[in-house]
Amino acid sequence: MLEEIPPPPVGRGARRRRSILATAAELATTEGLERLSLGELAAHLEMSKSGLFAHFGSKEELQLAAIEHARQVFLEEVVRPGLAAPRGIRRARALCESWLGYCEREVFPGGCFFSATTIEYSNRSGPVHDRLVEVMSSWTSTIERTIREAIRLGELRGEPAPAQLAFELQALIMGANWAYQLHRDRRVFKRARTAIHTRLPDEILDGSAPGALSSPRSR
Amino acid sequence: MLEEIPPPPVGRGARRRRSILATAAELATTEGLERLSLGELAAHLEMSKSGLFAHFGSKEELQLAAIEHARQVFLEEVVRPGLAAPRGIRRARALCESWLGYCEREVFPGGCFFSATTIEYSNRSGPVHDRLVEVMSSWTSTIERTIREAIRLGELRGEPAPAQLAFELQALIMGANWAYQLHRDRRVFKRARTAIHTRLPDEILDGSAPGALSSPRSR
């Protein structure tokens, strides 16, 4: 998620390219990344269909470029503000909150780009599917790593294992995104926050709380 | 979800109709309910496209019928076994378990039919969208009602409000369905079960547990 350096964003035609990708990524969240047609995209951009082929050799190439665009947005809107928080549980909370906020603000009109597209592509194969899985896996790893740090720092018990806790947090956020997109009821974000806070509490509630850095397994 | 009586399943042509709908519902979970084309469906069924129009006047009519078919499957595979459990927390657990099991067994090849289709249609309008929202809302209500019963019976504290708890349970199960479809890693079902069991524990852990049917506190 963070390993690669973004391509140089300068250039005259690069601006146009970026506006195409922004529109494509938006439409992908509402129409679907596959359903999005070049004709429809061209109409939205007030250009001809073949004009798009001047920028992208094929629909698949455009889809892959739209994914990279969405990934940059995700880095900027979710990952970066999250990583600004100090390591450990505060960072875990910040990552969840920025992810949830990005869903709630509707940075993309159809909610979380990767939530929408990974579901759409889960039963297909090819480069688009593979890239989506890569990005999503990388994001899951980032959450797990942050949880592991919090445990190492003694801020979490380590009782729900990192993979378990990461799964729960992801499910709650994606669940809120799904419910909001379906019912347009903002209360689901409050519910997700409440549930997340239970999983990432301000203090370790267990009586057998660890002293320093050790987290003894009681029970 | 349970109010309506299923249509009479008898008849010679009704059998054919049902096999069309079964195939349509299957394809809808992998291809998408909208993306599913009449030509492709006809090919799968080894019949002509116009043969489909003898059964359904339009694509939308077929989509709506496929939803009803999927709803019957859901009633049979999830709701009925869940309701077989006694009222209260055991029923809540049974509903979650049968829903999760239906995802895990891949009753539909693309996982939960309503999980897949509600996401696909969340940003569209029309009768198909409306019916999907109806069915999903009804299912959410069933879960909430069961939780409320468990609280009334003193088997749950009522601290996470029914709507809150129902949201969390739904998110966990749909999260497992999503993760499994994407990564084909069966461990996510174990994780969902672990998380659900924490939310629906065997005993009330709080010291301020209500009397009545409350179970003795061991541990």
Next chain:
DNA sequence: CCTACCGATCGGTAGG
């Protein structure tokens, strides 16, 4: 249930 067909739209190309 079928063949044969409709106009519209799909992704993509030729040529400029």
Next chain:
DNA sequence: CCTACCGATCGGTAGG
């Protein structure tokens, strides 16, 4: 970036 076009496929219809 454009116009003009390609074959394939879309949902749907006529007529049987």
